Every structure is written in C-alpha cells, then in structure tokens.
Amino acid sequence: MPKWEHLIDFSPVAALVNIVDVLLVWFVFYKLITIIKGTKAVQLLKGIFVLIVARILTDLFGLNTLRWMxxxxxxxxFLAIIIIFQPELRRALEQLGRGRLFARTMMQEEEERNRLMEAITKSVSYMAKRRIGALISIEKETGLSEYIETGTGMDSYITSELLINIFIPNTPLHDGAVIIQKNRIAAAGCYLPLSESPFISKELGTRHRAALGISEVTDAITIIVSEETGAVSVTVDGDINRNLDMEEFEAKVRRVWFGSTVGPTNTSIWKWRRRKNG
Incomplete structure (x- = not known):
C-alpha cells in the first residue's frame, strides 16, 4: 500500500493538481497585492518584511537577546496584521461578495486609461485654444530612455494642470518635448531627433519635424500643438495626422495607445466640457 501511494504522489494527475494549487496561491497573492497597491498597507508590508529578515539574521549570527525580543x-x-489591514481586508471582502474581486484589475486599468486620456485631452484642448506650442511623446514598446536623458527628469503623476504649466511660454521647461513613460511624465525639455525626410511640408516647423523624427525611429505616439495656428496633430509610425479636432484627437490617441476606440463611457473630453460649462 505505501508503494501504491508513493506511485500516486508522482502520477501526472498529482503533478497537475500540485501545479494548479501553486498557480491558485500565486493568483490569490497577486490579487491581494493589486488591492493594497497604492495604499499605506504597502509600506506596512515592507516593515513586516524587514522584521522577518531581521528574525532570520538573529539565528544566523546568534543574536540571542534580539531573537528573544x-x-x-x-x-x-497575525492579530496585528488583521487590525492594521482592516480597511483593505474589508474592501476585499466587499468586492468578493459583489463578485468584483477578480474583475478589479481590468476595472482599474480602464479607469486609469480614462484618467490619462482626460488629462491629456484637457491640456491639449486648453493649449490649442490659446496657441501654446506643445510636444508630447508617449513611449510604447520601443524605449525612449536615451531621449529622456536629454531633458530634465520629473517622474511625475500626469495631470492636465502640470502639462499645461510645463508648456507655458518663457518657463524653464517649455522648450522641448515632454516624454511619458509607464503612464508618468518621465522628463520635460527633451530633445527629439528631427526628421530628414525631403517630403515634409515646408509649413511644418521644428516641433512637427521632431515629432515625425521620433516616429520614424520608434513606435512612440507624439502629440503636437502648433504655436502659430493652435492646430493639433499626432504622429505615429512615420505618419502625421494634422488639424484634428478634439473628438478625432482622442479617438486617434486612444486607438494607437490603448488599442481601443472612444466608446460611450470613454468620452472624457466631452465630460470635461460639460462640467466646465455647468
């Protein structure tokens, strides 16, 4: 009988069950991390990790007094964790009861996309109306680190107010490009490579040439607001889409950045306009 049980333990079925077991545990931990991400619980978890490492070190180095403490x-x-993480645990249980625990990540991603589009569209609309020149490049798969290094590092949360303030004339960072990396403003005042194509219209200035240049060597999406006319353009894959209205602009950026179109719940610029107009 022991031999038979030994064979069962190493059977393909048992191995598959063990793999599924490990994957489920990993998935639960992943979901818990996504729930507490961005909360104070993250800092508390770091503190707990430090205590665990310290406890291991007391055994390795024979620190008996510290080990006793x-x-x-x-x-x-365990009781302290329940008390400290009470808000997060309550939120997780509420989401589990509503059946939203496993859908939370997708919901968060969609909310973040809408927030980013609203911030960028609002800032572009503001600058276009006032003819404030702007150049914003968004990193996709091809890294833009070498261009980020040419500017002033920021690593900032994206808001429309910050983007507008950067490009206000005569401010230290208004001349050059803002580069967005991993949904954050990585740097401002960056230098982008100018396109050397002989087919570029003579009426396009340095900003448009820089936007086309970066789109020819990377897969970045670059947004241009003309200082002369206030016209909004977008470059991607070496092509330029000029004189876009706000609806066309948002649809274009959303499509090439997120791979989606503007739907009934994604018309952020129109929501902003309605709030502004009361």
Missing amino acids: MDQVLPVG
Whole structure:
C-alpha cells in the first residue's frame, strides 16, 4: 500500500493538481497585492518584511537577546496584521461578495486609461485654444530612455494642470518635448531627433519635424500643438495626422495607445466640457 501511494504522489494527475494549487496561491497573492497597491498597507508590508529578515539574521549570527525580543512580538503578528489591514481586508471582502474581486484589475486599468486620456485631452484642448506650442511623446514598446536623458527628469503623476504649466511660454521647461513613460511624465525639455525626410511640408516647423523624427525611429505616439495656428496633430509610425479636432484627437490617441476606440463611457473630453460649462 505505501508503494501504491508513493506511485500516486508522482502520477501526472498529482503533478497537475500540485501545479494548479501553486498557480491558485500565486493568483490569490497577486490579487491581494493589486488591492493594497497604492495604499499605506504597502509600506506596512515592507516593515513586516524587514522584521522577518531581521528574525532570520538573529539565528544566523546568534543574536540571542534580539531573537528573544522578536519571539515575544512575532506571535501576535497575525492579530496585528488583521487590525492594521482592516480597511483593505474589508474592501476585499466587499468586492468578493459583489463578485468584483477578480474583475478589479481590468476595472482599474480602464479607469486609469480614462484618467490619462482626460488629462491629456484637457491640456491639449486648453493649449490649442490659446496657441501654446506643445510636444508630447508617449513611449510604447520601443524605449525612449536615451531621449529622456536629454531633458530634465520629473517622474511625475500626469495631470492636465502640470502639462499645461510645463508648456507655458518663457518657463524653464517649455522648450522641448515632454516624454511619458509607464503612464508618468518621465522628463520635460527633451530633445527629439528631427526628421530628414525631403517630403515634409515646408509649413511644418521644428516641433512637427521632431515629432515625425521620433516616429520614424520608434513606435512612440507624439502629440503636437502648433504655436502659430493652435492646430493639433499626432504622429505615429512615420505618419502625421494634422488639424484634428478634439473628438478625432482622442479617438486617434486612444486607438494607437490603448488599442481601443472612444466608446460611450470613454468620452472624457466631452465630460470635461460639460462640467466646465455647468
């Protein structure tokens, strides 16, 4: 009988069950991390990790007094975690009861996309009306690190107010491009390579040539607001789409950035306009 049980433990079925078990545990931990991401619980988890490492080190180096102190504290750690993480645990249980726990990641991604589009569209609309020149390049698969290094590092949360403020004339960072990397403003005042194509219209200035230049060597999406006319253009894959209205602009950027179109819940610029007009 022991031999038979031993064979069962190493059967393909048992191996498959073990793999599924490990994947499920990993998935649960992943979901828990996504829930507490961006909350104070992240910092508390770092503190707990430090305590665990310290406890291991006390055994390695024979620090008996410190080990005794930690042994008095750690047994009540589970209760402390429940108390400390009470808001996050309550939120997770509420989402589980509503059946939203596993859909949360997709919902968060959609909310973040809408927020980014609203911030960029609002800032572009503002600058276009006032003929404030702007150049915004969004990194996709091809890295833009070498161009980020030519500017002033920011690593900032994207808001329409910040983007507008960067391009206000006569401010230190208005001349050059803003580069967005991983949904954050990586740097401002960056230098982009100018296109050397002989087919570019003579009426296009340096901003448009730089936007075309970066689109010829990377897959970045670049947004241009003309200082002379206030016209909005977008370059991608060596092509330029000129004189876009706000609806066309948002649809184009959303399609090439997120691979989606403007739907009933994604018309951020029109929501903003309605709020502005009361």
